[in-house]
Amino acid sequence: MNNRDRSPSLANARVRSAPEAARAPLPPSQPSLAPIDAAPSFKHKAYAALKNAIVAMDIYRSRDDIRLDERKLAQDFGISRTPVREAMAQLESEGFVRSVPRRGVYVVRKTRTEVIEMITAWAALESMAARLVTQTATPEQIADLRKMFATFEGDQVRAHLDEYSEVNIEFHQSIIKLSGNRVLIEMAENLFTHMRMIRRKTIVEKDRVDRSIRDHMKIIEALEARATDRAEVLVRDHALGLAEHVKQYADYLD
Amino acid sequence: MNNRDRSPSLANARVRSAPEAARAPLPPSQPSLAPIDAAPSFKHKAYAALKNAIVAMDIYRSRDDIRLDERKLAQDFGISRTPVREAMAQLESEGFVRSVPRRGVYVVRKTRTEVIEMITAWAALESMAARLVTQTATPEQIADLRKMFATFEGDQVRAHLDEYSEVNIEFHQSIIKLSGNRVLIEMAENLFTHMRMIRRKTIVEKDRVDRSIRDHMKIIEALEARATDRAEVLVRDHALGLAEHVKQYADYLD
DNA sequence: ATGTGGAATATTGTATACCAGCATGAATAA
DNA sequence: TTATTCATGCTGGTATACAATATTCCACAT
Numbered sequence A, B: 001m002n003n004r005d006r007s008p009s010l011a012n013a014r015v016r017s018a019p020e021a022a023r024a025p026l027p028p029s030q031p032s033l034a035p036i037d038a039a040p041s042f043k044h045k046a047y048a049a050l051k052n053a054i055v056a057m058d059i060y061r062s063r064d065d066i067r068l069d070e071r072k073l074a075q076d077f078g079i080s081r082t083p084v085r086e087a088m089a090q091l092e093s094e095g096f097v098r099s100v101p102r103r104g105v106y107v108v109r110k111t112r113t114e115v116i117e118m119i120t121a122w123a124a125l126e127s128m129a130a131r132l133v134t135q136t137a138t139p140e141q142i143a144d145l146r147k148m149f150a151t152f153e154g155d156q157v158r159a160h161l162d163e164y165s166e167v168n169i170e171f172h173q174s175i176i177k178l179s180g181n182r183v184l185i186e187m188a189e190n191l192f193t194h195m196r197m198i199r200r201k202t203i204v205e206k207d208r209v210d211r212s213i214r215d216h217m218k219i220i221e222a223l224e225a226r227a228t229d230r231a232e233v234l235v236r237d238h239a240l241g242l243a244e245h246v247k248q249y250a251d252y253l254d
Numbered sequence C: 001a002t003g004t005g006g007a008a009t010a011t012t013g014t015a016t017a018c019c020a021g022c023a024t025g026a027a028t029a030a
Numbered sequence D: 001t002t003a004t005t006c007a008t009g010c011t012g013g014t015a016t017a018c019a020a021t022a023t024t025c026c027a028c029a030t
Helices: A042-055 A070-077 A081-093 A112-136 A139-147 A161-178 A182-199 A206-224 A228-249 B042-055 B070-077 B081-093 B112-136 B139-147 B161-178 B182-199 B206-224 B228-249
Strands: A097-100 A104-107 B097-100 B104-107
Touching (some): A042 A081, A070 A081, A081 A097, A112 A161, A112 A228, A112 B182, A161 A182, A161 A206, A206 A228, B042 B182, B112 B182, B139 B161, B139 B206
Antiparallel strands (some): A097 A104
C-alpha cells in the first residue's frame, strides 16, 4: 500500500532526472555560466511591479479605501488578468492587500495593534539572528555594520532624519541577513517591507534617533565581542522599545 | 502631486462605504442572524484538499520525486485548472511545493539544513511567545498546558511514542497561540505544518522523550511563576536542543 | 419627501482555449 | 552498437470567455 495505490491522482511518483538545474548551485568549475533564470514570468513581473507600487504609495496618508482594479492593471501592464490575479493572490497571502469577494481588492492598512505585533515578531527574529551572528559571522561582516553609520555622525543626523530612517531599517535587516538563516531572512523580509510603509508616518524625533544610534553601537560591540546573550538582549530590547513607543504615541494609526 | 496623479491606474481612492460586513462583528441586537460565510471558494477547497494530501503523504519515506499534475487534480476534484493553480501557487509560497517551468510541480522535501533553520526560527518565535505568555495569559490558560500531558505519565509514554509526538507539537503550538500575537501565530503555523511532516521520520527515543517532558514541565512552571526571562531561555534552549539533535543524528535527511 | 423594487452595472470567480518550450524517444546515420 | 537528429507530446504560462452575485441608482408608488 504505497502512495500510488492510495491516491492515484496525487502521487505519480517516478524516478526522474531530478530538476537539478533549478536547485543546485553553480558548478565550481564553470565560470558563472548561466546563473540567470532568464524567465521572469509575467506573474513575477506583475508581482514586483505591484509590490513596488504599493510600497511607494504612502497609504497611511489618507484614510480612503484604496482599491486595485484587476482589469485596469492588466490593461496598463499590457497583459491579461490571469498573471495579475496570481500576483494579487501572493500579495494577499503576504498581507499587503485584501480581496473582498465581489467587491474588489483593497490595499491593507495595518492597525496599531498589528504594527505592534509585527515589531514584536521582528524582535523575536532579530534577537535570534543576533545570537547566530555572534557564532558564525566573520569580523569583516560585523565591521561592515559600522560603516552604515559613518555618514551619520554628529549633527548630520538632524539634517537627514529621513535618510537615517532607511539606514536604520537596513541595519536591522543586515543583522538578520548575517545570520545566514534563510527562514529567518525570508520571514523578516515581509515584516521589513511593511515597516518601510509605516516609516513615513512615524514621527522621528531627534532624541529617539540619538538613543537609537547609541543602541546600535552597543549592539555592534556585543556582536564583535561575540557576546551571544548580551547581543540578544540588546537587540530584543531595542525592538521592543520601538513597539512600546508605537503603543504609546502612534495615535495616527487605527 | 498626489497618488491619483502619479499612478492613475493604481489608486482609485474613493471614500466608499467600507466593506463593513466582512470585518465588523455581529450587531449585538440582532440574534446572530447571518454569521454564515457560506462561500469557501473552489480555490480554498482545493488548497485545503491539496495541503491535507501533501501532509498525509509521508513524503520522506522515499526519495522519488513526487509530481502533482494540475490537469489530473483538476479532473479529480471536478473543477478547472484555474483554482487548482491558485492553490498550487499558495502552497509554493508556503514552501510545500515547487513549480519548475515546463517540468511540473513537485512536492518539496526539506534538507537537513533547512530543517535546522526552521527549528531555529521556531525557537525564536516561541521564546518570544513565552515572554508574552508570562505577561498576558490567564492562570487558567497556563493550567491547560499541564492537562496535555495528563495521559502521558510514567510508562504510558513508551507505549504511545507516536501519539506523544503529536501532543508534543501541540504543546509548543499552544504556547505560541497563548501569546495572542497573530503574527507570531501565523508564522509558526507554517513551521509546525512542516514539522509534522518530518515528525514521522524523526526517530523518537525514550530518553529524549523523558527529557522533553521534564523540559516541558519546567517551562510550565516558569510560565506560572511569570518568570519572563527564565521562560524564554527554557523554551529557546529546548528548541535549539532539538536543532542540535537533528544536526547530529538526522542523516536520513538530504 | 421617502421608501421600495428592479434593472443595469461592476466586480471577482471559474472554465476553457491556445501557446511556447523542453523532454522524450523513435528513426536514422555512422 | 552507438551517437545524433528531429518530430511529437506533455508541461506550465497566458489569454479570453462565461458565470454568479453584490452594488448602485433611477423610476415609481406611497
